[in-house]
Amino acid sequence: MCRSCQQNPQLNPSHFEHEGGQISQATHKDLKWTDIQEAIAGMKFFDPHIHMVSRTTDDYQAMYDAGVVAIIEPSFWVGQPRTGLSTFKDYYNSLIGWERFRSSQFGIKHYCTIGLNSREANNEALAEQVMEILPLYAYKEGVVGIGEIGFDDQTELEEKYYRLQLELAKSARLPVQVHTPHRDKKKGTERSMAIALEHGLDPGWVIIDHNNEETVQRVLEQGFWAAFTIYPFTKMGNERMVKIVEKYGSERIMVNSAADWGISDPLAVPKTAALMKMRGIDEETIRKVTYQNAIDAFGLSGQIDVTDFEGTPDIDQNQKFFGNTILRGGQQPRVEKNSIFIS
Numbered sequence: 001m002c003r004s005c006q007q008n009p010q011l012n013p014s015h016f017e018h019e020g021g022q023i024s025q026a027t028h029k030d031l032k033w034t035d036i037q038e039a040i041a042g043m044k045f046f047d048p049h050i051h052m053v054s055r056t057t058d059d060y061q062a063m064y065d066a067g068v069v070a071i072i073e074p075s076f077w078v079g080q081p082r083t084g085l086s087t088f089k090d091y092y093n094s095l096i097g098w099e100r101f102r103s104s105q106f107g108i109k110h111y112c113t114i115g116l117n118s119r120e121a122n123n124e125a126l127a128e129q130v131m132e133i134l135p136l137y138a139y140k141e142g143v144v145g146i147g148e149i150g151f152d153d154q155t156e157l158e159e160k161y162y163r164l165q166l167e168l169a170k171s172a173r174l175p176v177q178v179h180t181p182h183r184d185k186k187k188g189t190e191r192s193m194a195i196a197l198e199h200g201l202d203p204g205w206v207i208i209d210h211n212n213e214e215t216v217q218r219v220l221e222q223g224f225w226a227a228f229t230i231y232p233f234t235k236m237g238n239e240r241m242v243k244i245v246e247k248y249g250s251e252r253i254m255v256n257s258a259a260d261w262g263i264s265d266p267l268a269v270p271k272t273a274a275l276m277k278m279r280g281i282d283e284e285t286i287r288k289v290t291y292q293n294a295i296d297a298f299g300l301s302g303q304i305d306v307t308d309f310e311g312t313p314d315i316d317q318n319q320k321f322f323g324n325t326i327l328r329g330g331q332q333p334r335v336e337k338n339s340i341f342i343s
Contacts, residue, residue, distance in 0.1 A: 008141035012161060033267070036274045040067060043287070044310070045271045048072045048294035049177070049227065051112070052099055053091075057326060059259070059266045060106035066270040069309040070109040072298060073099060074148040074177055077119045079261050082245035085129040092133075093215060096140045101321040107313035111303065113147035113177045114138055121161040122153070131164055138172040141171070144301040145169070147177025148209060151188045154181060159195070164198045175300050176206045177227075180215065189215040193222055207297050209256070213237060220252060225297045229258040230268035238272040242279050254297065 052060070052073050063071075073095055082088055095112040103110035114137045117129045137143060146169040151158050169176045177198065180224045181188035189208060196206050203223035211219060211226045212245040230238050241255060257268035265271065273290045277283070295304055317326060317333035327333055 002334040003047065009064045020247075021286075026197070029121055033271065034161045036278065039068065039277055040270055040274050043067050043270075043273060043283075044069045045273065046070045046291045046294040047257050047266075047270045048207070048254055048298060049074055049229065049258045050266060051076055051105075051258065051260035052103065053094060054261040055259060055266055057102070060103065060108060063266055063270075064107045066267050068108060068267075068270065068332075069313075070111070070295075070304075071103065072111045072113060072144060072177075072294070073238065074113045075115045075117060076148060076260065077117045079121065080335060081120060082126070085126065085133070088126075088130050089133065092137050096137065096142055098321055098324075100142055101306045101319075102326055104313075105315065105317050105319065105326045106232075107315045109309040111142050111144045111298065113145035114140075114143050115149040115165055115177075116161055117148060118150050118158045118162070118179055118181075119213060120186070120227045121158045122155055124157055127157070127161050127282070131161065132320045133163070134168060135172070138168060143174070144298040145175040145207070147175075147207075148179040149176065150179040150192050151181045152179070154184065154188055154191065155218075159191075162192070163195060166196060166201060169205075170199070171200065173301075175298055176201065178206060178208050180208060182210075185212065186214050190218065193219065193224060196224075197222075199326070205300055207254075208259070213240070213244065216248060220248060223252075223289060225254065225293070227256055228252045229256055230265070230272050231258055232263050232265060238268065238275050241272055242276055245276060245281060245285060246279075249295070250285040252293065253289050254293040255289050 024066050047068055050071050050073060052071065074093065075092065092114060100110040114134060115132065116127055121127050138146065146165050149162055149165045166176060178192050180192060192208065207225040208219045209227040210229045216226050228236050228241055228244065230236055230241060245253065253270055255272050257264065257266055259266040259268065269290050273286050276286045295306060298304060319325065
């Protein structure tokens with residue numbers, strides 16, 4: 001790369017041309033996040049699938065600094081089977097309680113989806129108990145959907161509880177966030193959509209997640225939302241995501257990180273936006289797939305008010321949740337108040 005490109009990397013591909021012709025896209029891989037972060041300065045991002053219970057406060061800070069203003073945390077499997085109903089209750093309570101508070105302490109608006117995940121649907125005795133309490137959480141503040149639900153091994157029990165939760169979503173008037181399986185994804189995706197339609201759900205209320213090149217066309221053709229997870233080594237890389245957007249545009253497509261306890265990246269959404277800009281995708285398209293489409297889809301819940309996160313947030317880390325703060329020992333709070341009054 002020429003010295004001028006090294007000193008001032010631009011994200012318009014035409015700026016990567018010099019004596020030898022245009023630099024190959026492989027050269028972009030030499031750029032570090034710190035080199036290109038300025039190019040998306042001022043842009044806002046909404047990550048509609050991220051498991052913050054698995055992330056650190058440093059991740060929250062990095063996300064805020066990168067422009068992430070709102071997130072959705074779906075209910076999911078936490079790495080090992082839960083052993084009783086009380087563990088589900090505690091987990092759901094953390095999604096509508098502590099995690100919602102912790103996110104606010106870093107200027108990020110937190111929403112969640114509530115559901116029985118597909119892996120634990122295979123424990124029928126426990127699943128029956130979970131289904132009894134789910135309606136208690138479906139109507140809580142900040143719950144924007146039923147999810148993530150669907151198939152893993154595509155068993156009969158997974159289908160049983162997927163169907164029951166689709167009916168819960170209908171009665172609660174909430175969108176559905178569907179987990180598509182890692183194995184035999186095409187079959188599982190088709191099956192998930194067919195069952196949703198069989199239950200009379202409007203596909204515009206159903207977000208089919210973890211798509212890839214094999215599934216996207218059918219999802220869009222049938223009117224569902226197509227969400228893509230940018231996840232290292234599995235699911236989708238962001239270079240592949242750029243090609244998806246170049247081919248299909250921005251209609252009913254959204255990008256998420258699904259960052260969890262595995263090898264994952266909580267900055268996947270802003271990094272994908274930066275790469276899209278580098279590859280010449282227009283800013284409005286980027287805005288839709290990394291921000292607006294998530295709001296439009298999950299906003300059907302009636303729970304999302306963009307005024308909660310489109311302005312400069314008030315951050316006061318002196319605040320407490322049930323007597324607890326995010327501060328430890330002699331840590332100094334971060335305080336950013338918009339008010340002209342000092343109290």
